[in-house]
Structure formats: structure tokens, C-alpha cells
Amino acid sequence: MKLRDIKVIGVVGLPGAGKGVVSHIAEDYGIKVVRMGDVIREEAKKMNESLGTASIKLREKYGKNVVAEICIEKIKEHYSRHGNGVYLVEGVRSPAEVKTFKKHFPKFRLLSIFATPKTRFKRLKKRNRADDADKFSKFEKRDKRELEFGIGSVIATSDYMIVNEGPLWKFREHVKKILEKWLDDEW
Ligand SMILES: Nc1ncnc2c1ncn2[C@@H]1O[C@H](COP(=O)(O)OP(=O)(O)OP(=O)(O)O)[C@@H](O)[C@H]1O
Numbered sequence: 001m002k003l004r005d006i007k008v009i010g011v012v013g014l015p016g017a018g019k020g021v022v023s024h025i026a027e028d029y030g031i032k033v034v035r036m037g038d039v040i041r042e043e044a045k046k047m048n049e050s051l052g053t054a055s056i057k058l059r060e061k062y063g064k065n066v067v068a069e070i071c072i073e074k075i076k077e078h079y080s081r082h083g084n085g086v087y088l089v090e091g092v093r094s095p096a097e098v099k100t101f102k103k104h105f106p107k108f109r110l111l112s113i114f115a116t117p118k119t120r121f122k123r124l125k126k127r128n129r130a131d132d133a134d135k136f137s138k139f140e141k142r143d144k145r146e147l148e149f150g151i152g153s154v155i156a157t158s159d160y161m162i163v164n165e166g167p168l169w170k171f172r173e174h175v176k177k178i179l180e181k182w183l184d185d186e187w
Contacts, residue, residue, distance in 0.1 A: 003076065006085055007187055008105040009179075010092040012154045013113035014143055016120030016127070018164040018171060019090050022113065025175050026088045029183065032078055034071045036091035043070075052145060068097040072104050086183060094150040095157075107187040111178065112158035115165055117143065 009026070011019045023033045044054030058066050075087050092098060092110065102108045115123075121139050133139035155161070160178055164171045 001083070001085055003079055004106055006075075006079060006087060006105060006107065007182070008075065008101060008108045009086070009088045009182065010098065010101060010108060010110045010154075011088060011090045011113065012092045012110055012151060012158060013115075014117075014120060014146055014151065015139075016124040017113040017115045018162075019113055021164075021168070021171065022111065022175050023088060023090045025172060026179060029086075029179055030084075031086045031088050031179070032075075032082070032084045033088045033090060034074050034078075036067050036071060036089060036093070039067050039070045039074075052142075064094065064096050065100045068092075068100045072101070075105075092154055093146060095153050096150070098154055098157075109160075109182065109187065110154065110158035112155040112161045114155070114161055114163050119165055 009031070011022050013019050023035065027033055040051055040055050040058070043058055044051050047054050047057065049057065055067070062069075071089055075089075078084065078087075089101065092101070098108075098110065117140070121133075121136055124133065124139065133142055162171065162174050162178070
């Protein structure tokens, strides 16, 4: 298999929608997962900045596609060593990033995850990760920042959308169904 023949699944959704759950399931199928959030976390640590500031500064300094480009390098490097046929990128945020991924990987599909702000806020409060907002106003600010990157357009033009408003088991079943279909499909 050539590099341009690998399947790359981009997962998009606002914070707390359920992207992380998708990644975990994908790993169970042997899909190699690259998390855009981890790339930002790594860079923020090096820059000694908060995640929000780091993601804005990185884009200002190296261009709006810097995180996507780092992810592409990670995929290429992994492919050269392990030769996986399917990769998943968690946390695609802008149409420009989608364009960049498509340029490198002609077989690129987008899976979007939707949940209402109320549901996402409730889940994040329960998850209680260090960078999760504890107040609704802070949560809304984070949503706004992501929407300014153009995430809404990415969601609207995705290849498939899962609404994650019900119980976790149901969501997991839905994710498995679409992943199995996409693993089998000719893209
Ligand atoms: N249907 C569901 N029912 C209950 N809990 C859920 C459901 N879907 C996801 N969760 C939980 O909600 C939390 C947020 O989900 P997850 O971490 O996958 O979101 P995310 O989209 O990756 O968010 P972020 O972009 O902030 O990392 C997690 O603790 C997850 O286990």
C-alpha cells in the first residue's frame, strides 16, 4: 500500500461532544490515533503558555495549519515504521486544516460528533480535566474560540454525523457501526 492510499478519518466536534470516546474505540480496531489536542498540549508545555494562548500564538507564528502539519508528519513517520492502513485524527478544527489533510491524504473522511452545549458542559464538569471550564461562561468562551477557527463549517460539511445525546453504550454502538463500515468501504 502507498501512503496516498491510506484511509484517514478526521473527527470533529466541540469540547465534550465525545471525540475522545471515538478515539478509544478506534484504537480497539487497530486504528492509529493522532490527537490534535495532544500536539497543542506538547507545544504549550514547550512554550510555557496556556492551551488557548499557545494555539493562537502557534498559528500566528507558523500559519493556521501548523497543528495539522505536525499531525501529518506524525502519521507519515508512523506509516514509514508500521505501515498502518487506517489513521484517525482527533480534533480537526478548521476548513483550512481539512484542505491540508486532503492534500496529503486523498482518502480523508470526516466524522462529526454533536451534542448540545448543555449536555457537553455537564459532561465536562463531570470529567473535571485540568483545562475543563467549571463555569458556563468560561465554557462558552472556549466554544466561541473554537467556532472562530471555523469548526462549524467543518461539522456542516462532514461525511457523517453522530448525535451523542443518549447513553454512552448507545453512542459506542453507533461509533462501532460507522467505523466498521468505513474500514470495509472502498473510499
Ligand atoms: N453519551 C455519553 N453519556 C455519558 N457520558 C459521555 C457520553 N459521551 C461522552 N461522555 C463522557 O463525556 C466526557 C467528554 O467526552 P470526551 O472526552 O470524549 O469529549 P471530547 O469531545 O473529546 O472533548 P474535548 O475536546 O474537550 O477533549 C468524557 O468523560 C466521556 O466519557
